[in-house]
Amino acid sequence: MAEKKMVEAITSMEEDFAQWYTDVVIKAGLIDYTSVKGCMVIKPAGYAVWELIQKQLDERFKAAGVENVYLPMFIPESLLQKEKDHVEGFAPEVAWVTHGGLQPLQERLCVRPTSETLFCDFYKNDIHSYRDLPKVYNQWCSVVRWEKETRPFLRSREFLWQEGHTAHATAEEAEERTIQMLNLYADFCEEVLAIPVIKGPKTEKEKFAGAAATYAIEALMHDGKALQAGTSHNFDDGFAKAFGIQFTDRDNTLKYVHQTSWGMTTRLIGAIIMVHGDNSGLVMPPRVSPTQIMIVPIQQKKEGVLEKAYELCDLLKKNFRVKVDDSDKSPGWKFAEAEMRGYPLRLEIGPKDMEAGRCVICRRDTGEKTEVALDQVTEKAGELLDTMQREMLERARAHRDAHTYEARTKEEFEEIFRTKSGFVKAMWCGDQACEDQIKEQLAVTSRCIPFHQEHLADTCVCCGKPAVKMVYWGRAY
Amino acid sequence: MAEKKMVEAITSMEEDFAQWYTDVVIKAGLIDYTSVKGCMVIKPAGYAVWELIQKQLDERFKAAGVENVYLPMFIPESLLQKEKDHVEGFAPEVAWVTHGGLQPLQERLCVRPTSETLFCDFYKNDIHSYRDLPKVYNQWCSVVRWEKETRPFLRSREFLWQEGHTAHATAEEAEERTIQMLNLYADFCEEVLAIPVIKGPKTEKEKFAGAAATYAIEALMHDGKALQAGTSHNFDDGFAKAFGIQFTDRDNTLKYVHQTSWGMTTRLIGAIIMVHGDNSGLVMPPRVSPTQIMIVPIQQKKEGVLEKAYELCDLLKKNFRVKVDDSDKSPGWKFAEAEMRGYPLRLEIGPKDMEAGRCVICRRDTGEKTEVALDQVTEKAGELLDTMQREMLERARAHRDAHTYEARTKEEFEEIFRTKSGFVKAMWCGDQACEDQIKEQLAVTSRCIPFHQEHLADTCVCCGKPAVKMVYWGRAY
Numbered sequence: 044m045a046e047k048k049m050v051e052a053i054t055s056m057e058e059d060f061a062q063w064y065t066d067v068v069i070k071a072g073l074i075d076y077t078s079v080k081g082c083m084v085i086k087p088a089g090y091a092v093w094e095l096i097q098k099q100l101d102e103r104f105k106a107a108g109v110e111n112v113y114l115p116m117f118i119p120e121s122l123l124q125k126e127k128d129h130v131e132g133f134a135p136e137v138a139w140v141t142h143g144g145l146q147p148l149q150e151r152l153c154v155r156p157t158s159e160t161l162f163c164d165f166y167k168n169d170i171h172s173y174r175d176l177p178k179v180y181n182q183w184c185s186v187v188r189w190e191k192e193t194r195p196f197l198r199s200r201e202f203l204w205q206e207g208h209t210a211h212a213t214a215e216e217a218e219e220r221t222i223q224m225l226n227l228y229a230d231f232c233e234e235v236l237a238i239p240v241i242k243g244p245k246t247e248k249e250k251f252a253g254a255a256a257t258y259a260i261e262a263l264m265h266d267g268k269a270l271q272a273g274t275s276h277n278f279d280d281g282f283a284k285a286f287g288i289q290f291t292d293r294d295n296t297l298k299y300v301h302q303t304s305w306g307m308t309t310r311l312i313g314a315i316i317m318v319h320g321d322n323s324g325l326v327m328p329p330r331v332s333p334t335q336i337m338i339v340p341i342q343q344k345k346e347g348v349l350e351k352a353y354e355l356c357d358l359l360k361k362n363f364r365v366k367v368d369d370s371d372k373s374p375g376w377k378f379a380e381a382e383m384r385g386y387p388l389r390l391e392i393g394p395k396d397m398e399a400g401r402c403v404i405c406r407r408d409t410g411e412k413t414e415v416a417l418d419q420v421t422e423k424a425g426e427l428l429d430t431m432q433r434e435m436l437e438r439a440r441a442h443r444d445a446h447t448y449e450a451r452t453k454e455e456f457e458e459i460f461r462t463k464s465g466f467v468k469a470m471w472c473g474d475q476a477c478e479d480q481i482k483e484q485l486a487v488t489s490r491c492i493p494f495h496q497e498h499l500a501d502t503c504v505c506c507g508k509p510a511v512k513m514v515y516w517g518r519a520y
Numbered sequence: 521m522a523e524k525k526m527v528e529a530i531t532s533m534e535e536d537f538a539q540w541y542t543d544v545v546i547k548a549g550l551i552d553y554t555s556v557k558g559c560m561v562i563k564p565a566g567y568a569v570w571e572l573i574q575k576q577l578d579e580r581f582k583a584a585g586v587e588n589v590y591l592p593m594f595i596p597e598s599l600l601q602k603e604k605d606h607v608e609g610f611a612p613e614v615a616w617v618t619h620g621g622l623q624p625l626q627e628r629l630c631v632r633p634t635s636e637t638l639f640c641d642f643y644k645n646d647i648h649s650y651r652d653l654p655k656v657y658n659q660w661c662s663v664v665r666w667e668k669e670t671r672p673f674l675r676s677r678e679f680l681w682q683e684g685h686t687a688h689a690t691a692e693e694a695e696e697r698t699i700q701m702l703n704l705y706a707d708f709c710e711e712v713l714a715i716p717v718i719k720g721p722k723t724e725k726e727k728f729a730g731a732a733a734t735y736a737i738e739a740l741m742h743d744g745k746a747l748q749a750g751t752s753h754n755f756d757d758g759f760a761k762a763f764g765i766q767f768t769d770r771d772n773t774l775k776y777v778h779q780t781s782w783g784m785t786t787r788l789i790g791a792i793i794m795v796h797g798d799n800s801g802l803v804m805p806p807r808v809s810p811t812q813i814m815i816v817p818i819q820q821k822k823e824g825v826l827e828k829a830y831e832l833c834d835l836l837k838k839n840f841r842v843k844v845d846d847s848d849k850s851p852g853w854k855f856a857e858a859e860m861r862g863y864p865l866r867l868e869i870g871p872k873d874m875e876a877g878r879c880v881i882c883r884r885d886t887g888e889k890t891e892v893a894l895d896q897v898t899e900k901a902g903e904l905l906d907t908m909q910r911e912m913l914e915r916a917r918a919h920r921d922a923h924t925y926e927a928r929t930k931e932e933f934e935e936i937f938r939t940k941s942g943f944v945k946a947m948w949c950g951d952q953a954c955e956d957q958i959k960e961q962l963a964v965t966s967r968c969i970p971f972h973q974e975h976l977a978d979t980c981v982c983c984g985k986p987a988v989k990m991v992y993w994g995r996a997y
Contacts, residue, residue, distance in 0.1 A: 077592055077642065078596055079592040079594050079595070086589055087657070090587075094588065110564035111564065112563055114561050115561075115678055116662060116664070116678055117559065118556070138594075139618060139620075141617075141618045141619065142616040143677075144614065145612055154593075165554065168552065180564070184662070185661070189621040200620075201593055
């Protein structure tokens with residue numbers, strides 16, 4: 044039964060993008076729903092993607108001097124309340140623990156929605172001198188936010204993420220680290236996930252609760268909606284003052300530390316699906332695909348076919364993540380399943396191929412088939428995976444650019460959001476009232492103020508007053 | 521200040537083992553206490569050990585066909601209550617979430633103390649046919665048990681662990697998997713952590729809430745107390761019947777699945793400390809030591825010394841985890857710190873060594889110093905690390921054997937526990953009343969019924985009735 048579902052047609056993107064997304068996450072075996080409302084099971088095919096993201100991101104972190112730690116999952120209510128903006132932002136969406144065993148607790152604990160307050164409490168005890176700085180810590184964990192509307196990977200009550208939290212002697216160093224991690228995230232998205240992103244600060248309205256500045260990377264999904272793929276916050280000394288985190292500097296005076304935090308989550312898996320997927324299912328970028336090559340034997344009952352498939356698997360395993368589909372299903376069925384699950388390459392080997400000393404390799408993204416001599420299979424598979432990784436990024440960038448518009452007037456702005464879907468670049472006066480109005484009228488938000496600024500017009504696209512910045516606007520996940 | 525503490529004398533083991541343990545976990549920088557009662561911060565030096573445990577255990581899991589998944593951290597109260605023994609065992613020690621955001625929940629959720637019930641709920645939907653079996657899933661996560669008395673790593677309200685949960689078509693296959701994972705745990709402890717263990721089933725009294733059988737690996741700490749280092753449970757079809765997990769078998773009849781679960785936790789770090797540590801601090805087994813070689817430059821301000829230290833570091837990094845202590849502290853201070861943190865090898869390099877074309881390598885466990893020619897440093901360091909890993913296991917085994925006693929009568933049994941500390945092998949009638957009496961009178965519990973049985977006497981060491989099994993008894997963490 045499970046198999047039948049697998050090859051059933053999924054809803055087409057064009058017909059209903061949201062349903063297409065749900066079909067893909069379920070039929071590609073990434074998640075399952077649970078009895079816990081708003082929470083999901085991440086199944087082996089989904090979790091293996093997260094493991095590859097974790098591994099490659101963690102390697103980049105370690106090369107950037109990040110050390111991993113683990114802090115408690117609970118935050119006492121009094122601790123959460125220490126930074127005013129922060130508690131206002133998070134209190135309405137946290138889960139509260141009120142009983143331990145059979146006893147009511149003296150103080151409620153919330154399940155961490157993010158761990159700034161815990162890191163501050165820890166740093167307050169751990170930092171004394173300039174010699175103790177900087178602290179560049181990160182943790183991999185799950186967090187909880189009591190969302191009303193949930194969608195697999197994109198918005199769930201519990202999700203997996205990493206949260207980096209750093210403390211520095213100077214404001215300059217904190218700002219440098221904030222930007223360093225933003226750039227690390229952007230490079231990771233482009234090089235590993237093949238997802239191009241726009242980098243820049245958020246507006247005041249959109250920044251993180253308690254932050255002095257929030258920087259984000261913004262990606263465009265296939266349906267033209269934006270997705271915030273990672274954020275990096277500079278707290279200046281706001282949290283340090285609220286928590287009393289001071290150190291004795293070289294000049295023997297007491298100073299407050301300057302802090303940052305930055306995070307990426309399992310929603311990246313949602314981004315992979317919505318940037319690269321198609322009407323046959325998932326299309327996985329080779330670098331995060333748990334299976335890079337699926338070998339499908341043709342006429343596998345014929346003598347020597349399965350043996351040859353296993354032999355190729357053993358050979359390719361030295362360089363790639365490879366499996367053989369030796370199940371009893373028909374090749375057609377296996378092809379459809381391989382497409383649904385998005386394996387980058389499908390390698391077909393049958394009696395005729397063996398006779399000719401070759402096999403056929405099919406690319407998931409283009410469907411292009413290549414005949415490959417068996418003694419060149421490692422080299423050729425490597426080339427195809429590299430090409431596919433590169434072209435997936437290029438294709439995503441072309442799609443993003445083709446769906447990025449410019450608006451100089453309010454009429455143009457509204458017209459675009461009425462008829463099209465994508466990023467809109469437009470000038471802004473810097474006044475939150477304009478953001479509020481745009482959000483209310485069009486359900487459009489400012490995504491970021493890109494580092495790469497252009498001068499499209501002199502006046503704000505909303506109010507017509509003098510403009511100060513160009514902003515990327517969009518409808519967002 | 522932090523540095524001064526580091527080299528202060530720690531309490532000696534002989535004087536106060538519990539205080540020695542606390543001193544070591546703090547002064548070696550493994551953990552810090554938090555504002556959340558019973559929860560700890562695992563600091564970089566501690567978390568890096570867990571990462572090495574995770575990595576090596578996970579590799580063994582994957583080689584044994586285990587797939588990783590992630591299930592929610594919350595369990596609805598009604599789900600927890602489905603298996604009677606299970607809820608009785610866990611309900612008194614779970615944390616309850618009663619509010620999501622500003623609203624009270626319709627049904628309380630507990631923070632998972634373990635995830636049998638969630639896996640059952642998932643398997644009920646995911647398993648239909650014999651083709652869907654076996655399921656051999658595992659998750660790495662944190663769990664919460666509302667303990668009254670807590671100690672870092674050994675017993676805390678939140679701890680990190682892995683929990684494997686499997687479902688099989690037959691009882692035989694479930695039992696095979698239970699034993700396979702127990703053996704995997706035992707091999708891991710011995711080969712990676714250098715901790716010898718006793719394997720065998722627990723008595724009925726000591727088994728896991730809801731299990732048909734619990735198997736454990738038991739280790740002996742330096743103070744002669746026992747520590748359960750891992751458990752593997754066979755649930756038979758008990759949970760399957762409670763949750764209705766059925767599949768259509770090859771013969772087209774509906775059958776219940778047979779399940780297992782198995783787990784190891786961050787308490788392994790406590791075991792490493794208490795098996796290998798000494799009065800100078802931590803002694804890390806090379807295979808789980810985040811830093812295997814600490815290079816300490818002597819007279820580092822003399823020309824070329826630091827350069828040589830970095831050069832050796834770059835060379836050794838190709839094969840080992842290496843650091844240079846290039847801080848401004850004195851060599852004596854650095855030596856004491858290296859000992860406190862338990863780095864397996866300390867490499868000293870100074871002007872005289874450079875002139876002679878050699879360095880000095882000192883083993884943390886024995887204090888033995890070896891002069892090593894600079895052109896043989898990689899080879900020699902590898903040999904020393906291998907020897908140290910092997911000898912640490914041998915030494916731990918010799919200590920365990922020297923503190924394992926035999927008792928044939930009640931008087932002998934009591935005399936040993938009055939005057940000595942260790943494992944006691946003694947015969948048992950199989951009656952829980954004897955276990956209860958021994959626990960009440962001596963605070964001693966049955967640790968396991970070892971696979972390797974000996975016939976020490978005909979009668980139970982407690983009641984004098986005919987004995988059925990030899991049991992390992994001990995006082996436990």
